[in-house]
Amino acid sequence: NAGVIQTPRHKVTGKGQEATLWCEPISGHSAVFWYRQTIVQGLEFLTYFRNQAPIDDSGMPKERFSAQMPNQSHSTLKIQSTQPQDSAVYLCASSHPGTGEDTQYFGPGTRLLVL
Amino acid sequence: GQQVQQSPASLVLQEGENAELQCNFSTSLNSMQWFYQRPEGSLVSLFYNPSGTKQSGRLTSTTVIKERRSSLHISSSQITDSGTYLCAMESRGSALGRLHFGAGTQLIVIP
Numbered sequence: 001n002a003g004v005i006q007t008p009r010h011k012v013t014g015k016g017q018e019a020t021l022w023c024e025p026i027s028g029h030s031a032v033f034w035y036r037q038t039i040v041q042g043l044e045f046l047t048y049f050r051n052q053a054p055i056d057d058s059g060m061p062k063e064r065f066s067a068q069m070p071n072q073s074h075s076t077l078k079i080q081s082t083q084p085q086d087s088a089v090y091l092c093a094s095s096h097p098g099t100g101e102d103t104q105y106f107g108p109g110t111r112l113l114v115l
Numbered sequence: 116g117q118q119v120q121q122s123p124a125s126l127v128l129q130e131g132e133n134a135e136l137q138c139n140f141s142t143s144l145n146s147m148q149w150f151y152q153r154p155e156g157s158l159v160s161l162f163y164n165p166s167g168t169k170q171s172g173r174l175t176s177t178t179v180i181k182e183r184r185s186s187l188h189i190s191s192s193q194i195t196d197s198g199t200y201l202c203a204m205e206s207r208g209s210a211l212g213r214l215h216f217g218a219g220t221q222l223i224v225i226p
Contacts (some may be wrong), residue, residue: 032213037156042199043216088226089156097212102146102205104214106158 002026004107006092013082018086021077021110025094032075033095033104034067036088043091048077050097082114118142119204121217128224134189135221138202145205147178147185148214152199159189161200192224 005024015017025032034046045059049069054104059065064082069075078087093104122137138147146165150158162169162176169176173192178185185202189190199221203214 033213035216042218043203045215048212050212057214071118073214075116091158101163103148103160103163104203105160106150111156 004092004094004105006090006107006110008110009108010111010113012115015083015115016081018033019079019082019086019112019114021079021090021092021112023075023077023092023107024073025092026096026105027073028073029094029105031094031095031097031102031104032069033093034075034077035093037091037109038088046090048079069098080110082112084114087112087114117218118206118215119202121220122203123220124176124218126223127142128192128222130192130194130224130226131194134192134222135164136189136200136202136222138185138187138204138217139184140185140215141209142204144180144183145207145211146180147176147205149176149185149225150203151202151214152219154198154203158201160169162167192222194226196222197222 007022032049037043047057047060047067048055052069064080067077089109093106093111095102095104118138125225130134151185164178173190197218201219203216
């Protein structure tokens with residue numbers, strides 16, 4: 001079990017460019033979460049899929065951010081026209097709801113720096 | 116308002132001392148997790164503990180729902196315990212699934 005895989009681990013973009021972050025959940029896990037972490041705001045929820053369907057995107061900035069889960073083995077978070085304030089560590093987590101212990105397991109994160 | 120409050124914000128211990136980290140929450144709890152964040156940033160799940168007490172080695176987690184608090188006790192601290200400890204709660208109701216994180220307790224263990 002490789003755990004949750006996130007790529008790339010580091011990404012540097014120029015202001016206005018697009019960034020796509022990838023997440024591969026633990027095999028068999030049906031729930032996928034995206035969070036981001038900054039020094040100022042701490043760890044914040046962005047969005048959540050269950051069985052590939054979007055369940056809750058209330059944490060997503062309404063403009064420029066979008067997330068998809070085209071199949072059970074990966075999810076993507078896309079940021080269009082990146083801004084310096086988007087710089088953060090983006091964390092993906094997966095869990096297996098309904099087992100009685102819905103532990104969320106986190107990937108190593110993608111550190112995004114927007115110059 | 117902030118749903119999860121952790122204390123203390125930081126703690127310095129001498130090796131061998133015990134630590135008690137606190138997490139208080141303001142809404143109805145569905146589940147509680149404790150995480151350890153390594154210095155390079157990766158999050159390790161320590162406990163999934165919606166109620167009661169769980170122990171793993173030198174770590175003990177206790178969640179008391181009606182008092183809206185959870186604690187993490189570290190006994191006989193070691194230098195390798197240094198890092199940030201985060202609690203995260205899942206609320207009941209419409210926000211089921213998402214975790215609300217506390218700001219963390221930064222622990223430094225010195226020789």
